[in-house]
Amino acid sequence: MRTSLIAAALALSAFAGAASAQSATYAIDSSHTFSSFSYNHFGLSNQQSRFNTTTGTVTYDKAGKTGAVDVVIDMKTVETGSSAFNGHIQGEDFLDTTKFPTATFKSTKVVFEGDKPAAVEGNLTIKGITKPVTLKLTNFVSTSHPMNKKDVIGANATTTVKRSEFGAGKFAPAVGDDVTITIAIEAIKQ
Template structure:
């Protein structure tokens, strides 16, 4: 009886280990992860900027069709392409980085289409204001990194928000209220 209990326990623990082995956590690669944002500038042009410092994790289980995303964006690392404007956009009327140095995105649900995630629902927090958003995934790849020889995820996702919803609406509607956010990321399995 005791031998069969031990065998059953070993079999159960082996099954549990195999079931949980599918889920993996990936750390964002800060040298290849850049949230970008674009908006209309007086209808004259579409301005494009990015944030140069982003950290976080992606959890992915292809078999169970589950996942999670947790991202922190350093708002002081905004890069508009024009150094004096980087400081201007960090001011109180826009990003207010003195009071709110980071923005976050925390997923609440990942929606799959077949074996790949198609969208991620979650909460975006900018300037202390949290709003639900859906990121549409336009590209998703899992593979082995050719140089690091580790499993890696590559993805690109996009959403559009209203900056007035986040208390950053100065000059709207002349400077566009709609802001398209696109995040290109690479994440390495830990």
């Protein structure tokens, strides 16, 4: 009896090892990954800006239908199209990049539809305030990179948050409180 329990335990551990062997870690390619945001400006137009530096990792296991995402956005690299407005957005009333130079997203669950991830649930932290959000994937690709021949994943993800919930609500609602965050991500297998 004891021998069969040991054999069963070894078989399970071998199976678990084989399953976890399918999981791979991908490093975000910062030269092809950008986080952007848009909001309504006094009802006149929808403004779009981006952050020039986004880093982090993605773990993906297609067979096990699991994954994880850890993203860091350098808030000091905000690009609005105007250097004066870049400074304004980085001030205390909005991003307060002196105290909070980065924003982060850490996943808690990857939701699959069929064989592909469709959404990523997790915690978004801006200005030291953490709120749960769901990033909806509008695109997901897992393939070999056409130039460097390494395994790569690419995705486009979006969510909408209320900036007032992150301590950045000055001029709301005249300047829209709803902010759509979009991340275009490419990550290379390590």
